Amino acid sequence: MPAGDTPGREDDKVLHIVDDEEAIRDSLIWLAQSRRIEASGYDGVRPFLDMLDTSHAFSPEGDCLLLDMRMPDMSGALLFDTLASRGLTQRMPVIFLTGHGDVPMAVDCLKRGAFDFFEKPFNDNTLMDRVQEALQASLAAGDQAQVQARLASLSPREREVMDLILEGKMNKVIADIMGITMRTVEVHRANLFTKMGVRTAVELARLLK
Numbered sequence: 001m002p003a004g005d006t007p008g009r010e011d012d013k014v015l016h017i018v019d020d021e022e023a024i025r026d027s028l029i030w031l032a033q034s035r036r037i038e039a040s041g042y043d044g045v046r047p048f049l050d051m052l053d054t055s056h057a058f059s060p061e062g063d064c065l066l067l068d069m070r071m072p073d074m075s076g077a078l079l080f081d082t083l084a085s086r087g088l089t090q091r092m093p094v095i096f097l098t099g100h101g102d103v104p105m106a107v108d109c110l111k112r113g114a115f116d117f118f119e120k121p122f123n124d125n126t127l128m129d130r131v132q133e134a135l136q137a138s139l140a141a142g143d144q145a146q147v148q149a150r151l152a153s154l155s156p157r158e159r160e161v162m163d164l165i166l167e168g169k170m171n172k173v174i175a176d177i178m179g180i181t182m183r184t185v186e187v188h189r190a191n192l193f194t195k196m197g198v199r200t201a202v203e204l205a206r207l208l209k
Contacts, residue, residue: 013135015039018048018079019068019097028066031128037135045074049082062138063092064115064131069102080109089113090141093134097122147207150196158192161185165201166208 015032017039019025025041032039042048065083069076076096083089093115098106106117115134118127154162157178164174171189175182198204 013037014063015066015131015135016048016063016092017041017066018045018071018076019066020044020071021068024068024097027124031124032131035128035132037131044071045076045079048079052088062135062142064134064138065092065094066127066131067094067096069096069098069106077105077109080112080114084113089115091138091145093137095127095130095134153195154192158188158195161188162192162196162204165189166205 013036015028015037017025017028017032019028019041020043022043025043029039029041040051042051067076067079080089080094080096083092083094090113094109095115096102096106096109096117098117098119100119103117103119106114110117115137116130118130151159160178161174164177169177171182171185175185178185193199193204196204196207198207
């Protein structure tokens with residue numbers, strides 16, 4: 001069973017800790033909470049994957065995974081490959097905790113998209129500083145994913161109007177270019193602003209910069 005805090009989906013940063021050593025999990029949970037970071041501990045890969053398969057959500061403020069390279073049920077490297085195949089390693093950056101013999105494997109994962117790795121024993125404050133950087137990266141990735149989802153919701157006509165708005169074209173000019181009425185342009189404009197969650201062309205441009 002997972003050790004430490006139960007995994008919540010609150011409006012907070014969440015650090016997931018997968019390590020089969022209870023003392024390490026408890027220490028890392030305490031360090032995270034000292035920095036006001038929600039922390040959940042798991043004594044192996046399977047409990048963590050069970051949580052991931054049932055949660056279907058990320059924390060709005062970012063997620064990070066501290067992952068031990070060696071565990072009895074599945075290696076950290078194999079879990080990393082699983083997360084990468086699901087496209088989750090940007091939204092949940094992975095920091096490996098490794099022993100000396102695991103460093104080449106950790107370096108290989110780093111080349112394939114892991115956020116960082118720390119060799120045991122590690123400096124607690126340096127590790128937590130890096131965790132906070134990973135959480136910021138997760139937050140940025142989540143924001144970008146939201147923008148892409150909003151863009152995907154636009155119709156082809158709304159996308160065309162949006163592109164012309166971003167070029168600085170006025171409604172009348174857009175209507176002439178597209179061969180539609182100004183009223184139709186206004187409807188498309190209102191709809192795309194609603195879908196993108198903006199009120200002005202300036203806000204739209206800032207969102208997509």
